[in-house]
Amino acid sequence: MTFIDKHWIGVGRIADIPPLGARRIEAGFATIGLFRTARDEIFAIEDRCPHKGGPLTQGIVHDGCVTCPLHNMVIGLESGEAQGADEGRVTTFRVRMVDGEIQLSGEDLARAANRACAAEAA
Template sequence: MNGFIDIAALDDIPRQGARVVKTPQGCIAIFRTADDQVFAIDDRCPHKAGPLSEGIVHGTSVTCPLHAMVFDLATGLSVGADEGAVRRYAVRVEAGRVLLDAEFLLRRSAA
């Protein structure tokens, strides 16, 4: 699949929710919005290491469950007065399956 790995069915991720993919380099949170957009970011808030996969998804943003820091899922950048960012990963949906960019993960592990 051209460097992408199949990680889940889209229906396995609840709307406005997330699932976690564990990798040797850390956990990645896969988010699904109310309108079925899918995003992948590190599952760790840079402020207090909160599990972003347990945060509240609203629009294309997620709010950290520990201290309400908000991140744009498309850019990985914090929203509002807070400063910070999380790593984003290429993800796509094909035939109802969620695919994650395996090449990016391999490059990250070699770094």
């Protein structure tokens, strides 16, 4: 990861992710999936299906969602929530683009790291 400023962290370039594709990044406390839609929107969510922990970055990206490769649970990329009759949600991270570089919110990363540490201590 490349530090851009104290609030946003560079994690790659949009050109590194094919349309309707995904990439994994390791954040120490969690694995995060970066997803690119057909409209070149980028979303970042926890790369772990809430159902059985499947790797969402290996799923199919479609219509602003990703379908888990293990049991077909559909997760909304913007909300992180399961769609349809399924229940569950994954952590989402705010994303911005600067000159083709994907940047994640440092505040969101810190919050997720604090939750992971608290869960580990419990």
